[in-house]
Each structure stands twice: as C-alpha cells, then as structure tokens.
Amino acid sequence: MVVARIGVTMHRRRFLAACGTGVAALAGCTAPVVDDGTTDPSASVTNPGFESGLRGWLVGRDLPTDPNTGLPVESSARIVDDPVAGGDAALQFAIDGGQDDGTIWAQQAVLLDGTDTLSVSVHSPEESFNTLTKLAAYAGPRPERGWLREGDFDTERAIEDHAGWERVEYDLSGEGEGIVAVGVSVVWETEVARTIDDVSLS
DSSP, X not given: OOOOOOSOOOTTEEEEEEEOSOSSOOOOOOSOOOOOSOSOOOSSOSSTTOTTTXXXXXXXXXXXXXXXXXXXXXXXXXXXXXXXXXXXXXXXXXXXXXXXOOEEEEEEEEEOTTOOEEEEEEEESSOOXXXXXXEEEEEEOOOTTSSOOGGGSBOOOBGGGSSEEEEEEEEOOOOSEEEEEEEEEEOSSSXXXXXXXXXXXX
16 A cells, blocks of 8 residues: 555544535535445546546545634635646645645545556646645555544655646555545645646556
C-alpha cells in the first residue's frame, strides 16, 4: 500500500464528512465515508478523469473547526473544465485553510490485486517556495473504523513545487479489495483551490 503518514491526529479535528455523487460544490456533510457496496470494485479506476462528474467516487473530508462559527471550515469538491490535464473535466478541491489544517479527497473501492502504482495528475497555479498544500494519496485496505482520516494519507508531496500539471506516482502493494483515494491537505493559513485529474492504477 502507499506509505501513509500514521499517528497524526489534530486536536482541533471535529469530524470526517462525506458526500455522494453530485457535481456541485459539496459542503457541510456529516456522515462518515462508507462505501455502500452498490459498485463492484475492479482493478481499474472508474471514471478516472472525472468526465462523468463524480460517478464512481465518494468525497471525504477531515476538517478542523472554524472558531468563529463552531462549524467545520468551508470546503468544496467540484467538477471543472479548466484547468484539465486531459479530456474535458477535472476535479477541483477548495478548502478554507484559516486553521492551517484540513484534508478533502475523492475515493472509491478497487481491487488491488496485480497493481503496484497509483498515479495522479495534480495542478498548481504557480510554483512557490512556500508549501500551501500537499497532495494526499492512499491506496490500501479499508481501515477497521470503516473510513479514512487525514493521518491515513501520504502527504509528503508538496503541490506548489511546480507550476501547471505534473504526474505523480506512488508505489503500492496490496491484495484483494481496498480503497484508492486522492485529494488535498492544506498546511498554510489561506484559502486554496487545487485540481486533480487522471487517477489510475497500473
């Protein structure tokens, strides 16, 4: 599986939220990300380039509380037509990073047999010496708790180390049914929007 950052729990964390398959901005959801089993997992990613919106994907969130409202910080996941790495669509995540914290991602059930690489294209509006966001990636078994948290993800890769699109690969190993998830983790006090496209297993 992807080497994940383990054991990091933010004391400000309020809850993990999830949404289903809409293509509009998603915010304020309160249910844990649990696959309902309606889609049979396969060894390939369903709708890898988001050309069919969020079909096949669930959106998950692990967000801190906004001290001004007592609610989770604002976030969204929406399909965009610019920028795109290929095709006509991509998935853009936005987070209010005012608390220096928060992760949002898209996930789906997959069969990990015979796969050893998770690949994703990620867009950075500009290159920066400051790390504002990190790419969050996971491919492995479903956690015993039933849903992912920020600490399950590999968040070693800064997104702002380049400008434009870049293809990122992760080595993985696993067998049987698992989860593939890719998203954005914010680490700077700013509002950010970052875009991913073409998620694949090989």
